[in-house]
Amino acid sequence: MSRIAVMGSGAWGTAIALSLARRGGHFLTLWAHSPQVAADIKATGENKAFLPGFRLPSDVAVTSDVTEALPSAEIVVSVMPSHYVRASYELFAPHLRSGQLLVSATKGIEDYTYLRMSEVISDVLRPHIEGLSLGVLSGPSFAQEVAAEAPTAVTIASNNAMLAAQVQKDFSGPTLRLYTNDDVVGVELGGALKNVIAIAAGIVAGLGLGHNSTAGLITRGVAEVTRLAVACGGRRETLAGLSGLGDLVLTCTGALSRNRWVGMELGKERPLPEIIADLHGKVAEGVRTTSAALGLAKRHGVEMPIAEQVQAILHAGKHPRQAMQELMSRPGRDE
Numbered sequence: 001m002s003r004i005a006v007m008g009s010g011a012w013g014t015a016i017a018l019s020l021a022r023r024g025g026h027f028l029t030l031w032a033h034s035p036q037v038a039a040d041i042k043a044t045g046e047n048k049a050f051l052p053g054f055r056l057p058s059d060v061a062v063t064s065d066v067t068e069a070l071p072s073a074e075i076v077v078s079v080m081p082s083h084y085v086r087a088s089y090e091l092f093a094p095h096l097r098s099g100q101l102l103v104s105a106t107k108g109i110e111d112y113t114y115l116r117m118s119e120v121i122s123d124v125l126r127p128h129i130e131g132l133s134l135g136v137l138s139g140p141s142f143a144q145e146v147a148a149e150a151p152t153a154v155t156i157a158s159n160n161a162m163l164a165a166q167v168q169k170d171f172s173g174p175t176l177r178l179y180t181n182d183d184v185v186g187v188e189l190g191g192a193l194k195n196v197i198a199i200a201a202g203i204v205a206g207l208g209l210g211h212n213s214t215a216g217l218i219t220r221g222v223a224e225v226t227r228l229a230v231a232c233g234g235r236r237e238t239l240a241g242l243s244g245l246g247d248l249v250l251t252c253t254g255a256l257s258r259n260r261w262v263g264m265e266l267g268k269e270r271p272l273p274e275i276i277a278d279l280h281g282k283v284a285e286g287v288r289t290t291s292a293a294l295g296l297a298k299r300h301g302v303e304m305p306i307a308e309q310v311q312a313i314l315h316a317g318k319h320p321r322q323a324m325q326e327l328m329s330r331p332g333r334d335e
Contacts, residue, residue, distance in 0.1 A: 002170050003027045005069040007088065008079035009037055009062075011143035011282070012105060014051040016077060018147050021057045023173035029061040031069040033080065033088070038064040050282065054147040070095040075103060075170065077137070078121070081283045082108025082192075085117055089124040098129050101163050103156070105137040107191040108285045109292035114299060116188045135163045136184055137171075138191035139242040140250035142257075149175045155243045156180055157187035179242065186234025190225060190244035194251050195286030196293055196307050197221030198259035201252035203313065203320045205260070206267020213324075217306065218252050224304050228293070231300040259286040266313055267320050290314060305330060 002025075006017045009032035017030045032038040041047050041062045045055045056062070063069055070076065070092060080088050085106055096102075102125075104117045115123065118136055125132055139154030146152050156171070156178050158164040164180040172178050181187055200221065204213045225248065226239040238244055251257045262284045265275045276287070290311045297304045309327055312318035 001025050001027065002074050002166075003029075003072055004075045004077065004170070005029045005031060005073035006077045006079060007031045007069065007092070008106075009033070009041065009047060009050065010079060010081070011047075011050045012141075013077075013079035014047045014054070014056070015141075015143035015146040016079060016105065017060055018054055018056060019173060019176050020171065021060050022149070023171070023176075026170065027061075028059070029063060029069045029073065030056070031066065032062065032064050033084070035064040038062050051143060051147055066092060066095050071097070073100060075101045075167065077103045077105055078117075079105045082106050082110065082117060082285055083288060085120050086110065086124060089121050093125055093128045096125065096129060098131055100133070101166060102132065102134045103137050103163075103167055104134070104188075107138060107188075107195065108289050109189075109192050109296060111288060111292055112295070114292055114296040116185070116192070118184060118188060133160050133163050134158065135160065135167060136188045136191075137167070138187050138247065140246040142250070142254060144256055146176065151175050151177070153177045153179065153242055153246075155187055155241065157182065157184045157243070159184060181238065181241070181243075183235045183238040185232050186229050186238030187243040189229040189232060189234055190239050190241075191247055192285070192289050193225040193228065193293055193307075194221075194244075194248040195259045195284070196290045196310055197225065197248060198251035198257055199263040199266070199284075199286045199290070199314075200306050200310050202257070202260035202263020202265075203267040203310070204263075204324070206264035207320055207324065208267075209324070214252070218248065221252070221306055222248060224306050228297050228300065228302045228304065231302045232296070258282060258284040262287060263310075269320070272314060286310075287314060 135158035168178040309323035
């Protein structure tokens with residue numbers, strides 16, 4: 001039996017807490033940054049703001065106080081949006097200790113530094129804690145389907161084999177299967193970069209371009225994501241696994257994908273601020289990750305033509321149809 005703190009009460013954090021509670025055998029705490037969200041979950045028994053329709057068992061403690069969530073936890077799972085990770089861990093640092101197992105379930109790349117989420121966490125905590133035990137949870141996993149107990153397979157990646165084995169044991173249940181991996185770079189970048197390609201896939205759908213276009217874009221998206229991940233030290237075979245191809249296909253084709261939905265609305269020529277407003281506080285990570293991915297690609301000398309066109313549509317006002325025409329008219333090359 002483990003004491004597990006899930007730090008972040010968005011849809012994915014709540015789904016993880018639900019999955020762990022149904023599995024049984026743990027003391028669970030769900031931390032919400034917002035006291036109001038925590039109070040609403042306590043009052044109603046469900047997260048109406050981010051994952052309505054799924055009741056949390058009463059033995060899941062819900063709090064907005066880090067001093068209630070962190071000190072006694074043996075496993076800490078962070079599930080906040082990527083742009084809050086640094087500030088969150090600066091808040092968490094005084095309450096964490098050596099020996100705790102830290103698991104990042106956030107998919108993104110930090111603006112300006114181009115650090116992966118595990119690197120951001122290490123950057124914040126290294127001055128405070130010796131011998132960090134850190135892993136990354138990623139893979140094809142819509143929160144709503146995990147909450148609905150649809151069979152789901154994900155990856156826990158860590159350089160610490162003990163951590164990966166412990167998380168695999170504690171998190172696996174009848175509807176959630178975990179595979180272990182030691183390629184943290186590949187797993188983490190696969191999870192982050194697929195959101196950029198998913199926006200592009202949504203744009204294709206929004207333009208009404210058909211299945212041929214979608215299949216071609218996803219396939220070339222796999223190549224683009226793999227090039228950058230390998231250049232950063234990841235393994236090519238990892239990007240053919242759950243956290244690469246698996247997550248990419250899900251996010252590019254699934255109706256529950258926020259990133260794909262953002263792309264679809266862009267393809268219909270809606271302005272980005274209006275689209276973001278319609279998310280009502282939920283996050284489409286690819287909107288931020290696109291700029292960071294291109295910064296990381298430039299640092300490593302990697303070409304990312306799909307991401308470049310997504311960036312131009314998101315932030316430079318390029319018409320989606322023009323972007324597609326430019327992708328199709330690039331000079332010929334070997335596959």
